[in-house]
Amino acid sequence: MANVIIVGAQWGDEGKGKVVDIYTEYANDVVRYQGGNNAGHTLVVGDEKTVLHLIPSGILHEGKRCIIGNGVVLDPEVFIREITNLKKKGYLKDDSQLVIDGNVHVIMPYHREIDKAREARSGARKIGTTGRGIGPTYEDKIGRRGIRLNDLVKPQVFARKLKEILPEKNFYLEKFLGQNPLSEEAILEEYSGYAQVLEKYLGRASLILNESIEAGHNILFEGAQGSLLDIDHGTYPYVTSSSTIAGGACTGAGVGPRFIDEVIGISKAYVTRVGEGPFPTELNDEMGEKLRQIGQEFGATTGRPRRTGWFDAVALREAVRTNGLTGLAITKLDVLNELDTIKICTAYSYHGDMVETFPQDPDILAECKPVYEEMEGWNSDLSGVRSYDELPEKARLYLKKLEEVTGCPIALVSVGPRRDQTMQVKNPFGSN
Ligand code: GDP
Ligand code: IMO
Ligand code: MG
Numbered sequence: 001m002a003n004v005i006i007v008g009a010q011w012g013d014e015g016k017g018k019v020v021d022i023y024t025e026y027a028n029d030v031v032r033y034q035g036g037n038n039a040g041h042t043l044v045v046g047d048e049k050t051v052l053h054l055i056p057s058g059i060l061h062e063g064k065r066c067i068i069g070n071g072v073v074l075d076p077e078v079f080i081r082e083i084t085n086l087k088k089k090g091y092l093k094d095d096s097q098l099v100i101d102g103n104v105h106v107i108m109p110y111h112r113e114i115d116k117a118r119e120a121r122s123g124a125r126k127i128g129t130t131g132r133g134i135g136p137t138y139e140d141k142i143g144r145r146g147i148r149l150n151d152l153v154k155p156q157v158f159a160r161k162l163k164e165i166l167p168e169k170n171f172y173l174e175k176f177l178g179q180n181p182l183s184e185e186a187i188l189e190e191y192s193g194y195a196q197v198l199e200k201y202l203g204r205a206s207l208i209l210n211e212s213i214e215a216g217h218n219i220l221f222e223g224a225q226g227s228l229l230d231i232d233h234g235t236y237p238y239v240t241s242s243s244t245i246a247g248g249a250c251t252g253a254g255v256g257p258r259f260i261d262e263v264i265g266i267s268k269a270y271v272t273r274v275g276e277g278p279f280p281t282e283l284n285d286e287m288g289e290k291l292r293q294i295g296q297e298f299g300a301t302t303g304r305p306r307r308t309g310w311f312d313a314v315a316l317r318e319a320v321r322t323n324g325l326t327g328l329a330i331t332k333l334d335v336l337n338e339l340d341t342i343k344i345c346t347a348y349s350y351h352g353d354m355v356e357t358f359p360q361d362p363d364i365l366a367e368c369k370p371v372y373e374e375m376e377g378w379n380s381d382l383s384g385v386r387s388y389d390e391l392p393e394k395a396r397l398y399l400k401k402l403e404e405v406t407g408c409p410i411a412l413v414s415v416g417p418r419r420d421q422t423m424q425v426k427n428p429f430g431s432n
Contacts, residue, residue, distance in 0.1 A: 001213075001216045001217070001218060001261075002026075002218055002261040002262060002428060002429045002430055003213065003218065003219040003220075003221070003255075003259050003260055003261050003262075004023065004027070004218070004219070004220050004221065004260075004261060004262045004263070004264060004428045004429060005221040005223065005246045005249045005260055005262070005263045005264070005323075006019060006020055006023065006220065006221065006222055006223055006264050006266060006329075007223035007226075007227060007244065007245060007246050007263065007264070007265055007266070007319070007323050007325075008223055008224070008225055008226030008227060008229075008244065008265070008266055009226065009227055009265030009266055009267040009316055009319035009320075009323070009325065009328065010226045010227070010228060010267055010268065010271055010272070010273075010312075010315065010316070010319070011226045011228045011229055011271070011272065011273040011274070011277075011279070012039075012224075012225045012226040012229055012273075012274065013040075013226075013268075013272055013274065013297075013299070013300065013306065014226060014266040014267055014268050014331060015042075015266055015268065015329070015331030015332065015414060016041055016057070016222065016223060016224070016266050017041025017042050017043050017051075017052060017057040018042065018043060018044070018057075018331065018414060018417060018419075018422075019264070019266050019329045019331070019412060019414070020041070020056070020057035020058060020220060020222045021043045021045075021057050021058070021060060021061075021419065022412070022419060022422055022424075023220050023428070023429070024057070024058035024060075024061045024064050024220060025061065026218055026220075026427065026429035027058065027064065027217075027218045027219060027220035027429070028064065028065065028212060028217035028218055028219065029058075029064070029065045029066075029067055029208070029209060029212050029217065029218075029219045029220070030056040030057065030058030030059075030064060030065070030066050030067070030219075030220045030222055031056060031066075031067045031068075031069050031205065031209065031219060031220070031221050031222060031249075031253050032054070032055075032056045032067070032068050032069060032072050032222050032224065033069040033071045033072065033221055033222075033223070033248055033249045033251075033252030033253045034069075034071040034072060034223070034224060034225075034242040034243055034244060034248045034249075034252045035072065035073070035134070035223075035224035035225050035240065035242050035244070036053075036054065036072060036073040036074060036075060036107060036132060036133075036134050036137070036224075037053035037054050037074075037075050037078045037079075037107075037130075037132050037301070038053075038129070038130040038132050038134045038224070038225070038240060038301060039052075039053055039054070039224035039225065039301065040052075040053055040299065040300025040301035041053075041057050041222075041224070041300070042300050042417065043057055043060060044417040044418045044419070045060060045418070045419055046418070048089070049417075050086075050089070051300050051301075052082065053078055053082060053301060054068065054072070054074060054075070054078060054079050054082055055068070055079070055082050055083070055086065055098065056068070056222050057222055058220065058222075059086060059091055059092060059097070059098070060091055062091075062093070062094075062097075063097070064097070065096075065097055065098075065099065065208075066097060066098050066099070067098075067099045067100075067101070067203075067205050067208060067209065067253070068098075068099070068100040068101060068104060068205075069101050069104075069205040069252045069253035069254070070101040070102075070103035070104055070205055070206070070252060070253065070254060071242065071243075071248060071251060071252020071253065072101075072104050072252065073104065073105045073106075073107050073133075073134060073137040073138060073141070073242075074100065074104045074105070074106060074107060074149065075106075075107040075112075075132065075133065076106065076107075076152075076191065076194035076195075076197075076198060077194065078132075079100075079198070080194065080197050080198075083098075095200060095201065098201050099201060099202075099203035099205065099208060100149060100198065100201045100202060100203065101149070101202075101203065101204060101205040101206075101253075101254075102148065102149050102150035102153075102202050102203070102204065103148050103149070103150065104148060104149045105137055105138075105140070105141045105146040105147070105148055105149075106137075106146075106147045106148065106149060106151075106152055106191075107132070107133045107134070107137045108133070108137070108147060108187070108191075109182055109187055109190075110136070110166070110169040110170075110173065110182055111133030111134075111136040111137045111140070112131065112132065112133035112136075113133075113173055113177075113179055113182065114133070114136045114169070114172065114173065114177065115129055115131055115132065115133045115134070115135060115136050116131045117173065117177040117178070117179050118177065119131065121177065126276060127237060127238055127275060127276055127277075128238070128274070128275030128276035128277070129275065130275075130301050130302050131302070132301075134240060134241055134242075135240075135241040137241075138241035138242060139241070140165075145164075145165055147161050147162070147165070149198060149202060150202070152191060152194070152195045152198070153195045153198065153199050153202065155192060155195075158188075158191065158192070158195070159188060162184060162187060162188060162191075163184065166182065166184050166187070169182070170182060204254075205253050205254055206253065206254025206255065207254075209253055209254065209255050210254075210255065213255070213259050218429055219255070219259075221249040221253065221260075223244060223245075223246070223248070223249070224242075224244065225240045225242070225244040226244060226319075227244060227245050227265070227318065227319035227322055227323060228315060228318070228319065229244055230242075230243060230244040230245045230248075230322070231243060231244075232245075233245055233318070233322045235277045235278050235362065235365065236362070238275065238276050238277025238278065239277075245319075245322045245323050246260070246263045246322075246323040246324060246325075247323075261428070262326045262327065262428035262429075263323050263324055263325050263326050263327075264325065264326065264327045264328070264329055264411055264412070264428055265316075265319050265320065265323055265325040265327070265328050265329070265408070266328075266329045266331060267311075267316060267319075267328055267329070267330055267331070268295075268311075268330075268331050268332045268335075269311060269330055269331070269332050269333045269335065269336055269398070269402075270291055270295075270308065270309065270310055270311050270332070270335065270336065271308070271309045271310065271311060271312050271315070272291075272295070272297050272306040272307060272308050272309075273306065273307045273309075274299050274302070274304050274306050274307070275304075278362065278365045278366050279307055279309060280309075280312060280314070280315070280345065280348060280365065280368050280369070280370050281309035281310040281311070281312045281343075281345045281370045282307050282308070282309040283308055283309045283310065288307075288308045288309065289308075291308040291309075291335060292305060292306065292308050294335050294337075294338070295308070295332055295335040310342075310343040310344065310345055310370070310372065311342075311343075311344045311345065311402065312345045312370070313344060313345060313346050313347075313402075313405035313406055314345060314346070314347060314348055314355070314356065314357070314358050315358055316405075316406045316408075317356075317357070317358065317405075317406055317407065318357075318358035320406055320407060320408045325408050326408075326409075326411075326428065327408065327409055327410065327411030327412075327426060327428060328402070328403070328406065328408045328409070328410050328411060328412075329410075329411055329412035329413075329414065330399060330402060330410055330412070330413050330414065331413075331414040332414065333382055333395065333398075333399075333413055333414065333415050334381070334382045334383045334415040334416055334421075336377060336378075336398075337377075337378070337379070337380065337381055337382055337383075338377070338379065339377040339379075340376070340377050340379065341374050341375065341376060341377060342374070342375050342376075342377050342398060343372040343373070343374055343375075344372065344373050344374075344375065344401060344402070344405060345370035345371065345372055346371060346372070346373050346405050347371040348368035348369060348370060348371060349368065349369045349370075349371050350364060350367060350368050350369075351367070354371070355368055373401070373405075375394070375397065375398055375401060376394050377394065378391075378392040378393075378394035378395040378398070379394075380392055382395060382415040383415050383416045383421060385415055385423070386420070386421075386423065387423055388413065388423050388425055391413075391423075399413065409425075409426065410425050410426075411424070411425055411426045411427070411428055412424050412425060413425065
């Protein structure tokens with residue numbers, strides 16, 4: 001038995017969806033535990049691409065239970081659209097495959113409006129959010145004025161809560177953000193319709209998962225976003241509003257830390273970032289554009305071009321430490337196929353001083369310059385390689401270097417978006 005957490009080890013979009021899809025084979029339950037539909041997780045099976053924003057990436061495997069844990073924030077409209085699309089493609093034939101925890105907080109129209117209007121108002125100081133209402137929903141959760149799924153499915157409770165909350169939201173929207181107020185009746189009607197659809201998926205993640213653990217089943221926890229977007233440990237304020245690191249899996253699903261066996265960090269063989277905020281190894285040049293084009297680095301949620309840069313071992317060591325990573329999954333190695341030389345940032349230089357640890361102070365980070373080691377590229381197509389030993393020597397040397405500079409062993413290597421374009425070095429479920 002093994003329970004495994006998957007986290008993004010960079011700023012998101014590392015290929016978590018693909019890796020979760022691969023690891024689902026060994027798991028009984030797959031659980032999302034934080035974030036919401038700011039996430040966009042891409043799965044490619046054969047020639048068919050599926051992008052999931054809320055539903056766990058295990059859903060393409062029949063018979064695997066997928067759970068949305070209490071730590072997630074859920075936009076009902078997006079969730080229902082996702083279910084409809086999956087069913088159209090022939091997935092989710094059995095509704096009992098999917099469970100949503102009743103304590104999940106609901107993203108309301110005012111959350112989305114506030115998110116977008118605040119960003120528009122912030123000009124150059126904007127965060128570059130996905131505009132999905134994630135931050136404002138978590139604010140209300142922590143401020144104890146959120147609406148949970150358990151409230152939504154009780155018509156009287158929902159109506160009462162909305163009546164209490166909406167005047168304050170409309171005051172803020174109108175008087176501070178200069179937006180139109182929202183109609184209570186329209187929200188009531190729209191969300192009551194959602195409640196009827198959602199009701200059948202309601203359950204208790206903590207109970208179900210702990211029963212699963214007792215029965216000796218394997219659980220796979222699917223993180224969203226990335227460690228450097230974590231609300232506490234990320235590049236604040238340019239972060240998302242949840243605990244994206246491995247610890248978030250325990251609070252976001254109601255499972256004790258003693259049941260976690262392995263934590264796998266997903267990382268690209270280079271780095272990308274969407275939205276604003278510091279990014280020491282960013283390439284604002286031809287090489288950056290080349291990585292963007294070859295890697296098709298455009299957001300799965302908002303379609304925004306992703307910023308690109310060289311692998312940053314200083315940032316990755318931060319993820320190794322804050323998550324307690326036991327292994328790395330390196331994705332998109334194939335994107336570097338055509339490069340003659342590849343750079344790895346092993347330290348930063350700050351006013352002439354060497355910095356080996358990711359700075360906590362954003363002002364220091366902003367002035368850090370990457371110190372690079374150069375490696376020779378392998379100049380050959382890796383997309384058809386299926387075993388680690390078949391990789392060209394220079395590609396293996398690059399991977400070995402990544403292990404050395406991050407201090408973390410590699411568990412999986414990915415050389416293309418499809419399921420079969422994957423090499424497992426060490427299976428965290430202990431199956432190979
Ligand atoms: P996630 O948010 O971490 O699940 O990642 P996204 O789905 O947002 O972005 C990762 C993108 O890279 C998707 O388009 C994947 O299909 C693609 N991808 C994943 N692994 C590989 C790989 O090894 N090589 C290539 N070329 N693409 C990959
Ligand atoms: P996945 O799970 C990449 C970024 C946004 C913005 C910041 C805050 O696909 O890796 P938010 O809407 O969360 O308040 O935005 O976080 N961001 C992501 N970047 N991948 C994601 O998810 C992201 N989710 C949020 O671009 O910089
Ligand atoms: Mg993504």
